[in-house]
Amino acid sequence: MVKRLFAIMLFVSVFGHSQSKIDSLQQRLGSEKVDSTKVTLLLALSSAYRYENPEKSEEYLQSALTLASRIRDKKYEVRALNAYAGLLNGRSQNDSSITFYKKALSLAEDIEDNSGKGIALIGLGTTYTAKGDLELGEQYHVQNLTFSKKLEDLEGIASSYNNLGNIHNEKGEYKKAMQAYTDAAKINTEIGNVKNAGINMANIAMISQKLNDSEKAINYYEQSDSIFKKVDFLPGRAFVLKGMGMIYRNQENHDKALDKYQQALESYKTMDLKREMCQVYQNIGNIFSDQKKSQLAIHNYHRSLTIAHAIADSINIAMTSQSLGQEFFYEKQLDSAALYSGSAVKLAQALGIDLTVMDGYKTLSEVKYADADYKGAYDYRIQYQTMRDSLYNIEKRDLAADIEANYQNEQKTKEIALLASEKEVQTLQLGKRKNERNGLIVLALFILLLAALLYNQFRIKQKANKELQQLDQLKSNFFANISHEFRTPLTLIKGPIERLEQNPDENLDREEVKMIRRNTNKVLGLVNQLLDLSKIDEGKSKIKSTEGDVFKCLRTAASSFNSHAAQRKIDYRVNVPNETFWASFDRDKLEKIVYNLLSNAFKFSEYGEHVSFKAFYANNELIIQVSDSGRGISEEKLPFIFDRFYQVDNSLTKETEGSGIGLSLSKDLVELMDGTITVSSEVGKGTFFTVHIPMEKIKAPQPSTSPPIKDVRLTTDLPTSFELPNKDARNLPEILLIEDNDDMRHYIKNQLLNDYRVVEATNGDLGLKKASSSSPDLIITDLMMPKMDGMALCKKLKTNIETSHIPIIMLTARAGVENKIEGLETGADDYLTKPFEAKELMARVKNLIGQRQRLRSYYRENENTVHPEKITTTSLDRKFLEKVLNLLQKEYANPDFGVPQMQQALAMSKTQLHRKIKVLTNESPGELLRNFRLKRAAQLLSQKADTVTQVAYQVGFNNLSYFAKCFKALYGVSPSSY
Template identity: 55%
Template structure:
């Protein structure tokens, strides 16, 4: 990062601090004025407490004086609640100043008062503060007990949440990060429920700390930034300082050292302002680590020394140990081994006293190396022994015995020296000692080599894993590409094949003009796809070459853009083309430039709705042609924008995508532009459209001809607009079955419709959503649907229709370009009655449709038979229809004898509207609800009459008929004889 940018950020931090301080000072002045005006003791005490909170931000002396004044006034006035609160606030203040013992005594006084007067809030506030004090002193068991008392006794959500925070800190210190995360998460949920933003920021910051401890640095940074933004809004300097310090640690560990330095300086400024000396020490220590990574050893030494000095001043034993070791390391690297040893010895004493085993192990290892290098083998040995003891779990019993043997040999050597043994014996001892040293060095070298080998193997493993992931992703993209390209090929091939078969079957008929246009249109589409694939293959093989010819570049662009005029007019779009009218004579590859223009404009029209705007602008300056294609369509999201030029990538790869495509158009355009030494860039915003900019170097060829005055040629949609002739839609009144055709491709829809129109009435829908609405409202006899459609694909349409009572009886034929067995199984599993792969024979589709409709007709006839008992399983295809019919028959069985029971009661009993009930029963039984009820009663009457159980009159009344003549008439219509004759 350059120096001006660093300075700019530093000044912005200073400005922010100045703003906060000025705002805080205004608040202090306001509170002091309020304090001078009030005469009521309780108001004065509360105002003093608020003033104390403000003073804490910038003056610890004033803050302590103010809280003591408030406590004294509360004691005189006998306000016990306020007195307990004052002791709790003062105790927490002392804790923050690292005066833990004084803090504990003060907080216990507040706890005693709260327990005596039954002040529940004061009680849990005191217990939480006590837990914080014990935690800060390193007495985690006592801290945990205090927090558990709060969690087990108080019903206050805020108190419980603060205790969760404390418990999370305890578990975090013990290394139990999962339990710590659980506590912090519960705390954040409580604070969120209470709307307590300040403490919510604390909980989020602590979750970030756990993520930092787990080395999930990206997640940790996000949590700290959320916490920082909340504290920034609330003006909470302590919270901002915490977030800044931790962000500096995170970015340091991620090796983003400039950001780490900026956040460290911000944290240091804020903690200095607040007077939090321990935190200031931590900031200096982290700054030292940053300097080490930057190889600024002298600056690192200064930062570590500052951390050590402050730690000694506040008696922070843990930090004294770590800072001492860090200072020792710096002196060693700077070549001052004596000072390094002195600081290491001091650190060893602290680590031993505090039982910091890991720190002790590191210190003894360093001391052993330093003393060995200075020739102090006794000291080196003692420290090596301590290192071995601390790392005992990593060594076998044999190595421990070897250490004991070395010790014995050393002692023998000392005794030998003392009693002045013969020179030969001394030499032998020296050789033995040297042998042990060599063995130790060999072990160290072997361990280092093993670690290096493990690191290399792990790195190779990571590279291999990354390569595998990239290959898997490439394989997935290719699979999607081939699935899409097969769909792109199969749909036009179906239309071409079907039209040719129609011509073959009717050789005497002259082909219709629209059929010829459709075949040409789809042939060109297939040809274009093949050409794109061939060019991609040539690019991959490095065989695609430029074939420049001289010509007018602007004329070429005008010709390419004019091919979209009619398309823009059909969709009532504002299509603007701005190309200078002057001649730009140059040598260029016309074919490749036209393909780039065509692909970019096709893309713009594809992702823009009817009535929206697409513009094409070309300019030429300083031997460079600039082309801009801009649309007002739906745009591309920021996370997808970097990948749109990747091979096979599609912004929308679902089955419901609204626009067809293979995912190679933009990739091919980029390759062609780069072949012409040009560049292509894109800017896009979701919901506002996209802008593609192409820059290609082209050198003008001077022809000696006079140039016309340069001006812009504007082509809008008005020039190409035409009026579609008015057509009167005639509804089909034929008494034939109805088929709902759901297909988004206009040509395919018209082709299928032409093949079915002779035998069926056809309803059309262009996507799954419209198809579902039409199926519910029109109740067709059959649905034919494509698999890949916008808004709702064929699979979802099939699932919804087969799980709705209103439509579950309608048979469905699914059409798709996906020819795999797994695709067919998927389609059938969703409930489709038949599955047809493109390209298909029109006759085959017609036969399958005829069979399904005929099957449903036979089921209806079976129900309408004169049998008195019908099994729903015999007249239905799916379980929903069976359940519905059983429900209808059960209802009729219960209520048919009631003469007042009619269609209205049926609707209520089945919870269906009149229209829904009529259409459903008509579709399953071929009878309206009234006919079904009447025939059920007549069939039951026939059953009773055949058993001679009663007279005709009594039977009529038993089955719900009040009018005997109407009963006789209906009975004769159904059975052909009168009831008495039957």
């Protein structure tokens, strides 16, 4: 089978090619005519340049992938996809790597390419492990283990064991890790794969070191390093250097340890292996921590954390955060210690990293004790002790040592067996029965394992489908929300401009001009944010530093939220030292970070809550802290809030607008300035952001003799709140306008006020209450609103007998046909997409109100026959009217039947019955009953069925003069003349 370990072991297996070999490959590529061979040559050239020139390596890979796709050779396309995914994985571009591996896996399964499938499976397992998803990584490696055993592919089996050992090591399961590495070493030794056996030995040395057996660890490291020298395997040698550094640290030989770590760091920088660089920086921080050089330790931990965040390495984020928490405790910075250790514990619990959880409990216990919180200290100490007892016990160490000893004994046994083959045969014969019994046991276990794997594969597919659905939903929600963000201000800009265009002599008032400016700034801000993200993605965004007073800049930026806080009665506190901090920094990017964090804090805070902004300088870093006492963020959503376009609340009823860009942009800008941003939150208690930006303080220039420039305070141009007149007494149709945007509500109301009475509501919940209490002639509602969205509101109105007759126009920024159909299916009578023209809205309002008036007129004009379907627009109204007419048909001859009896039969109050019948027929219940009887009398009289007196009695009139009076009022003639 094709060798596949370059993509599936702990390290990459190819490093460096001679220039002569590269020249040879390029010459062959230039003269080659067969396309499939060209693909092979392109892949070989990409591998040759992988470390020396990564850009050129990627260029050859892209060419190979394009050529394989063009010639429709799926087997070569699988090879190119796997190679490209491996390149991205080496750069820690995990999400992109997973995408290409999954494409390769799907294609390999379609064409039954076993080699390509195996590479893709282990590539996926390795990449998910690097992301911190140990469970999913383990599932893919177990799946490949079964697959490789089925094919009897020993290299694939060994690779799976090695990678499973890596996962068990991350979890702190050293017994399982030692077993997996040992199994891998056995197979690699048997098939003569020297280099990979060396990798397994290095991993066994690492486990021995963690079990405090330094002598054994050094022995194995020396054996593996000897192998790596022979095969010129730089990643392996760097790994050995890092392991030796750990041993020297345990022996308190700090100088030797630092020397080994520095050598390893330089090697990893040469290979651009960021995850390994992150680990080495953490190890260097540990050395300085041992030496009680806390500032140097914190500096290296921050460098490690920055890289871990950049490559989304959750495991190292958790471990480095715990190291920072411990170091801040040594520095007696208790708040920072609690913040970092608390974050580390939460993340480590989610990832299943028990050792980090245990260390976090210990630090938190020490912090609580130092803060005089003895109960909290006791609780954390109990949790720490419980985990320590379960993880570090003598039994586990003895078992791991026994496994390694068995491996050594087996190796010696094989050497003796080569010299004494006859004795081996005899031994095999003696153990024949035992082997048969063991074979049956293994077969049973294999069947159980196969069943478990099939079930796991089913679960994996289900999970993958769910992830794809969630991704599609996230994209759909983002585009819907961003279109809403653009369409609403565009409507408010477009409307006044069109009116001015149609009426050149008319001037816009001051409030309309302010409204246009507010919404223009809003659109401009959204566009600028998208452009900033685009520049960062393309690498075009650069730091433009100028000297200035950092604290003054922060005070100015923070003060721009004063008026907003005052309007919403929020307790807004700004704590920036009242001193000069002169430094070289990028003012624009720093202000954007502050604005986005404060905007987010205010957005999720209710009236009367607290928002805090604090900034200070320590340890050559500018530290910014923004907190609020708002609703907070749930633990399962917290890891995703810095993701592009992610929104905590994506429903149609969300209280605040947003596009999911601000926090992602802030994170990108902080990292562009070599800083870090972290967050902690608790539902119902608020959210806390911390930003660390490296910054060197410089000497401030001498003040000039020119007059000082006053600080400019930025003010937020908040929309004016519009109040309704006390009561509109005009005899005009009444319209209920439900819209949460003040500007949009004011704009629509101004268009309607000349011809209609307007009642306003700011959300769906209030709109439903006002519709039930006032029964307007028409309702105009927005789709996306707080409390209750337009869809839910429309459904409630149309399924309530009191409001089902009211026509509804729904306004929305969602322009898709499916959205329109969904709106109409809920019962909306019309659907208008933003931005819309005022004339179109007025025409639709006039048509719907006119339609209801024509239906009522139709009822009055049809004296003898009434068809409910012709005077109603909803099935609920039709059923109600049919029920009323059937009741009248049954009871009209009963002189004792009146409005009270009608109320009782229909189970409605007097007000409800009057309002409903008046809207549908333009008659009161009493008028409806009287006119129904008179119409039946007219039918009988026209047929000459009886005398006038008898007809009057037959239709429920006891008073003949009253009957004659009512009949003449309706038909213009007396009953006898009719």
